[in-house]
Amino acid sequence: MSKILNLACAATFLATAATAQSSNCAQHALVVERLASGYGESRQSIGVGSDNTVVEVFASLETGTWTITVTMPGGPTCLVASGEAFQVLAEGLPNMDSGA
Template sequence: MRRHMTHLLLTFSLFMMLAPRVFAQGAVCLSSADMPAALARIYKEHPLATALTPQNLLIDIYVSAKGTWTMTITQPGGPACIIASGHDFSLMHRDGLVPATPT
């Protein structure tokens, strides 16, 4: 469990360090209202999870039944920008937010 939380915290820390660069380097961005529809139409991906960072950045994860995934980040009042995507998405557990037993 601690190992999983450590990986999660390290991942979010990395995104927080990279977020300003993503916005500055011309990432693929759409309005926050248009991004979900575009990902659904193009990749058949739908929202799975959302998180708010201490800097008030909204992180969303979209996944498809085929296992593709996209992660977006949205600044307050700003567009949603794709910061990562891939394939072979899988959940470590299905018991809710925190598993009943360590994974």
């Protein structure tokens, strides 16, 4: 869980830099369409940061490419990270029982 929180914090921090570079930002609908048509990526997860930013992870399960976007409240959607080798994980919580 802390990895997700750290990722969200990093993405929010990077969004500030991405917003300054308007070439990395556009209307949400346009970003979603370009990720779908250009990379075959669809939304895999979504979360809301403490500052009301929306963090989304898009990925292609066929090619393994992925993109993280951040949408500022009332603002554009910005690309903050991308890469390869995306995998879907469904890990359970670790056993926190001291007797185990």
